[in-house]
Amino acid sequence: MTPAPSPEVLQAPLVVEFPFTRSLGPVQSAFLTGLRNRTVLGVRTTDGRVLVPPVEYDPVTADELADLVEVAPTGTVTTWAWNPAPRRGQPLRTPFAWVLVRLDGADTALLHALDAPGPDAVRTGMRVRIRWAGERVGAITDIACFEPYDGAGAGEAVPHSGEFADPVSGIVAPARLDYTYAPGRAQSRYLKALAGRTTYGERCPSCRKVYVPPRGACPTCGVATDEQVEVGPRGTVTTFCIVNIKARNLDIEVPYVYAHIALDGADLALHGRIGGIPYDQVRMGLRVEPVWSADGRYPDHYRPTGEPDADYDTYKELL
Amino acid sequence: MRQVAIVAFGQSDHRPDSAETSEVEMLMPVLHQVLDTVGLRAGEIDFTCSGSSDYLAGRAFSFTMALDGVGAWPPISESHVEMDGAWALYEAWTRLLTGEADTALVYAYGKSSPGDLREVLTRQLDPYYMAPLWPDSVSLAALQAQALIDAADTGADERALAGVAARSRTAAETNPHAQLTGSPPPEALLDEPYLVRPLRRHDCPPIGDGAAAVVLAAGDTARRLCPRPAWIRGMDHRTEAHSLGVRDLTRSPSTRLAAERAGAFQAPVDLAELHAPFTSQELILRRELRLADAVRVNPSGGALAANPMMAAGLIRLGEAAAAIHRGAAGRALAHATSGPCLQQNLVAVLEGDVL
Numbered sequence: 001m002t003p004a005p006s007p008e009v010l011q012a013p014l015v016v017e018f019p020f021t022r023s024l025g026p027v028q029s030a031f032l033t034g035l036r037n038r039t040v041l042g043v044r045t046t047d048g049r050v051l052v053p054p055v056e057y058d059p060v061t062a063d064e065l066a067d068l069v070e071v072a073p074t075g076t077v078t079t080w081a082w083n084p085a086p087r088r089g090q091p092l093r094t095p096f097a098w099v100l101v102r103l104d105g106a107d108t109a110l111l112h113a114l115d116a117p118g119p120d121a122v123r124t125g126m127r128v129r130i131r132w133a134g135e136r137v138g139a140i141t142d143i144a145c146f147e148p149y150d151g152a153g154a155g156e157a158v159p160h161s162g163e164f165a166d167p168v169s170g171i172v173a174p175a176r177l178d179y180t181y182a183p184g185r186a187q188s189r190y191l192k193a194l195a196g197r198t199t200y201g202e203r204c205p206s207c208r209k210v211y212v213p214p215r216g217a218c219p220t221c222g223v224a225t226d227e228q229v230e231v232g233p234r235g236t237v238t239t240f241c242i243v244n245i246k247a248r249n250l251d252i253e254v255p256y257v258y259a260h261i262a263l264d265g266a267d268l269a270l271h272g273r274i275g276g277i278p279y280d281q282v283r284m285g286l287r288v289e290p291v292w293s294a295d296g297r298y299p300d301h302y303r304p305t306g307e308p309d310a311d312y313d314t315y316k317e318l319l
Numbered sequence: 320m321r322q323v324a325i326v327a328f329g330q331s332d333h334r335p336d337s338a339e340t341s342e343v344e345m346l347m348p349v350l351h352q353v354l355d356t357v358g359l360r361a362g363e364i365d366f367t368c369s370g371s372s373d374y375l376a377g378r379a380f381s382f383t384m385a386l387d388g389v390g391a392w393p394p395i396s397e398s399h400v401e402m403d404g405a406w407a408l409y410e411a412w413t414r415l416l417t418g419e420a421d422t423a424l425v426y427a428y429g430k431s432s433p434g435d436l437r438e439v440l441t442r443q444l445d446p447y448y449m450a451p452l453w454p455d456s457v458s459l460a461a462l463q464a465q466a467l468i469d470a471a472d473t474g475a476d477e478r479a480l481a482g483v484a485a486r487s488r489t490a491a492e493t494n495p496h497a498q499l500t501g502s503p504p505p506e507a508l509l510d511e512p513y514l515v516r517p518l519r520r521h522d523c524p525p526i527g528d529g530a531a532a533v534v535l536a537a538g539d540t541a542r543r544l545c546p547r548p549a550w551i552r553g554m555d556h557r558t559e560a561h562s563l564g565v566r567d568l569t570r571s572p573s574t575r576l577a578a579e580r581a582g583a584f585q586a587p588v589d590l591a592e593l594h595a596p597f598t599s600q601e602l603i604l605r606r607e608l609r610l611a612d613a614v615r616v617n618p619s620g621g622a623l624a625a626n627p628m629m630a631a632g633l634i635r636l637g638e639a640a641a642a643i644h645r646g647a648a649g650r651a652l653a654h655a656t657s658g659p660c661l662q663q664n665l666v667a668v669l670e671g672d673v674l
Contacts, residue, residue, distance in 0.1 A: 009339045014433070016377050020446065028447055051565065053448045059560035079469065079568065081461030082516035087438065089453035098458045098515075100564050109564030111449055111462075119516050124469045140448050173446050179377040179433040184341025215387055216344045222361040222390030224347055 010188040014181040020173045027056045029169055030068055030162035035142035038132055041160055042071050042106050050157045052106035053140075068162040071105035072154035073130040075146075078102050078109045082119035091145050097122045101146055105157035113145040127151065138168030186216030189228065195297045199290075201266050203227040209267035232263035235302070236310040237286040238319050239269075242279055257282040261302055262318040269318050276303030285309035323415045324541040324548030325669065326534050327356035328637035328644075333498040333529035333625035336432040342376065343388045346428045346530045350388055353424070353532045357544040361390040364534075365420030367397045368411045370404030370427035371629050374439050385428065396420070403427060404531065404633030405594075405655030405665050411535050412554055421540045428530035429628035436526050436628065443658065445561050456659065457523055459563065461515040463660045464599035466568040468517060473569060475602050477517060481505035483598040484521040484623055491620025498525045498625040521623075524596040529627030531634045549640035549651075549669045555580035556655075556665035563660055574654065574664040575607040581666045583608065583652050588668070590615045590648040592635035594655045596622040603661065604654060618642070632656065636667055643671040 024032060027043055031054050034041040043054035044067040052071055057064055081098045083090070090096075091113035099122075100109035115131065116122050129149035136142035183191065186202060190213050193200045202214035202225035210229050211218065218225050240259035246252075257279050260269035274282050275291065287307040290299035329352035337345055354361060367389055371382045382399045391397060400406045404427020411423035431439075437455035444450040467475045488502035502508070502521070511519045534544070541548040557573035557580075559566055578584065591614050595601035601616070610616065617623075619638040622631045632655025642648035650670045657663040 011338060014377055022446055024447070032447075053562070053564075055562070059562070059565050078564075079462045079466035081458050081465055081518075082513065083458055084513065084515070087453060087455060089438075089441075089451075090455075091452055098454060098462055100462060102564075108562070111454060111563060112452065119513075124465065140451050171447065171451075173451055175442060175450075177374070177377065177434055177439055177442070180338075181377065181433060182338035182341075184344045185339060186344065187341060215384065216341055217347055217387035218390070219387040220390055220392045222347070222350065222388055224344070 008188070009182055009185070010191055011180050011182045014179040015176065016179065017174070017176040020175060021170060022173060023170045024168065025056050026066065026162070027054050027068070029167050030164070032138040032140070032171065033164045033167045035140070036136045036138040036168065037164055038073070040071050040073055040103060040130070041068050041162060042157060043067060044069050044157070049107040050105060051108050052103050053110055068160045069105070069157035070160040071103045071157045073103070074149055074151060074154055075101040075103035075106070075128060076153070077114070077122070077124055077126045077128055079124055080114065080122050082122065091141065096145065099128065099146060101128055104154035112143055115145045115147050121148065139171055184216060186214040186225065190214055197292060197296065198230060199232045199263060200228045201231045203229050210265060211268050212263060212266045212270055229265065231265040232290070234287060234289045234305055235261040235263035235266070236315045237274065237282065237284060237288060238262050238315050239284060240274065240282055255279045259302070261288060262315050267318070272299060273301040274303070275301040283309065285312060285315070321416055321418060321537050322541070322550050323412055323535055323537045324545065324550045325636065325640035326536045326541050326545035326548050327353040328531070328533045328641045329353040329356070330496050330531040330630070330634055330637065331529045332496050333527045333627050335498065335525065335527050337430060337528040338432060341384070342371075342381065342428055342430060343385045345430070345528065346385055346426060347388045349530045349532045350424070350426060353534050357534050357536070359422065359534070359544075361424070364422050364424045365396065366411055366414050366423040367395055368399065368407040368423065368425050370400045370402055370407040370633065371429060372401055374442050375429050375431060375434065375628055377433055389424065402657050403629050403631065403655050405636055406556065406657070408533065408535070408633060408636055409554055409556060409665060412551055415535055415537045421537050423535040424532065425535060425633065426530065426532035427630040427633045429630055430528040431526045431628055432528050448562070457515050457518060459659045460523070460597040460599070461518045462563065463568040464517050464522065464597065467599050467602065470569045473602065473606070475599065477509060478505060479602065480522050480598040481508040483601045484508060487617055487621050487623040490618050491624030494619050494624060496625060497620050498527045500620070500624060518597065522598040524622045524626030525624070527625060527627055529625060529630050531630040531637055533633065533637050533640065545644065547644055547646060547671050549643035549671060552668045552670050553581035553583070554665070554667040556663065558663040561662065566660070568660055569603065571603050571607045571661045571664060574604055574661065574666065577664050577666040578608050578652070581668050583666055583668050586650060587611065588614060588650045588652045590618065590639060590642055590651040592619065592621070592639040592651070592653045593617055594622055594632045594635045596626050596631070598623065600656070600661055608652065608654070632665065639669050643669055646671070
């Protein structure tokens with residue numbers, strides 16, 4: 001029993017990245033396919049307004065909308081904001097203005113970027129036109145940006161069938177966010193000890209249970225756990241499952257066994273993979289010990305110790 | 320109908336970076352503080368509701384980790400909203416109104432420091448037309464601010480915006496939890512460069528980490544737990560279209576409607592805690608809420624002094640309630656917002672018993 005040392009906080013990069021695949025309804029499909037063909041479509045509401053970009057349901061009346069119309073690639077800035085330092089993923093790499101643009105023939109405004117030499121060249125009410133991307137795929141980014149335009153307003157929106165060859169039915173929207181993950185005091189202490197091949201649990205000052213891995217709080221009492229207790233290294237399999245699905249980027253042959261393991265001295269089972277024994281011979285009560293990863297920072301898996309199996313009564317409270 | 324009150328409020332000290340603590344470690348002292356205030360243990364609370372966001376934490380079901388802090392074993396009655404804790408408070412309020420519970424613990428937390436908040440918030444935008452352009456939260460607020468400045472009938476200019484910033488951060492000097500306190504006079508602020516024109520740094524909220532919690536109680540239970548409960552006389556929340564281009568960004572009809580339904584216009588309030596992360600948004604909210612000049616607005620410093628994501632709206636309700644608890648307000652309005660450019664708005668009216 002040692003008082004917890006003040007830990008040096010661990011941190012590590014964490015990247016969360018998904019290629020979200022999204023299907024389009026008839027209206028969004030027509031709009032994005034239209035952009036691929038340098039045609040801007042809106043949708044007419046039951047009370048006669050033209051929404052660009054178009055939506056399938058009227059934001060005011062909730063009516064279903066499908067009456068497609070074509071509007072001009074020119075329009076008027078309704079508000080703007082000068083962005084001196086473009087960020088990753090934004091439409092232009094050089095300083096630009098964010099703009100809401102009401103295209104000629106539309107009653108609502110579209111958000112995009114405006115390529116302009118500086119903030120003094122931008123104002124509400126200025127005329128702009130679409131600059132199309134060289135390669136268009138059926139996405140909002142088919143509009144590369146807007147650019148200043150001297151011409152007058154074009155006419156009314158005109159009916160459009162919304163039909164194009166090879167319509168776009170979905171988009172892939174990649175999303176990447178970068179984090180610096182910091183696990184906090186309790187988990188930092190745990191991970192550092194683990195790198196020294198020692199497993200620490202933390203004892204609740206109220207109910208006296210030892211939690212591993214510790215998260216800094218007792219889930220029963222809702223109080224901080226701060227007394228470190230060495231547990232393991234050996235433990236008992238309390239329950240397990242046989243995994244038959246090969247995980248991507250994971251170099252483990254299937255089937256393998258994933259188990260709950262009650263380390264000696266702990267009041268909560270942690271989970272880990274069982275190796276060193278055929279998958280169909282793993283059983284409740286099996287005594288196991290950790291096998292450390294090549295870099296020695298954490299247990300890669302647990303293997304049988306060769307001891308006799310533990311009695312059910314010794315671990316039944318930890319199932 | 321049953322009367323429900325906020326009987327305790329606590330918040331963390333809001334900091335730009337709290338890497339030394341996990342979410343639950345940051346939250347736990349706040350939970351203990353509010354429970355100690357009313358002399359209850361976690362297990363004695365009838366209903367628990369929280370607000371937080373997986374996108375801030377960078378992992379799925381992140382709120383389940385924080386549940387350790389409330390002692391969720393043996394099982395408790397619990398719920399979670401993936402937005403500001405003000406909406407968790409709304410859920411808890413309705414639960415108490417039904418009579419199924421007499422007490423509720425509401426908490427909210429957010430750590431912005433692990434990620435890039437301006438990028439993280441782009442993921443709440445429409446994924447077809449807006450999110451692929453990665454417009455960051457400051458840029459969207461700047462579009463709203465410019466619309467306000469351009470509108471003929473608002474009187475808003477950059478000097479007025481700077482005035483909001485200076486007043487808020489000066490007020491925060493008496494708030495020990497605030498992240499930013501003190502300000503040069505408005506004229507000096509106008510010498511600073513733009514962050515995203517027309518917004519300068521002082522027009523924007525600090526990015527930081529923090530947590531807050533309140534205890535709600537009904538009727539006689541509230542009177543037993545708190546010498547001067549902050550009774551919730553009305554509460555309502557409304558949303559507007561997601562697309563910025565279909566909205567008049569100079570107005571906030573959802574705030575106006577929520578205030579009407581919450582009863583805010585039935586009698587004057589003497590204090591208002593407004594969740595306006597950007598200076599321009601306070602001007603919009605003041606107009607929609609018809610606040611008289613005499614009303615004290617954000618004596619806590621508001622979101623311009625500390626804006627922990629997912630907690631800042633709940634803190635507005637908590638600050639308004641705390642003013643009633645200490646007899647510094649009689650009838651207070653609290654407002655919370657969520658989403659880009661004031662998309663969703665919640666208004667609550669709080670009152671103390673006549674002294």
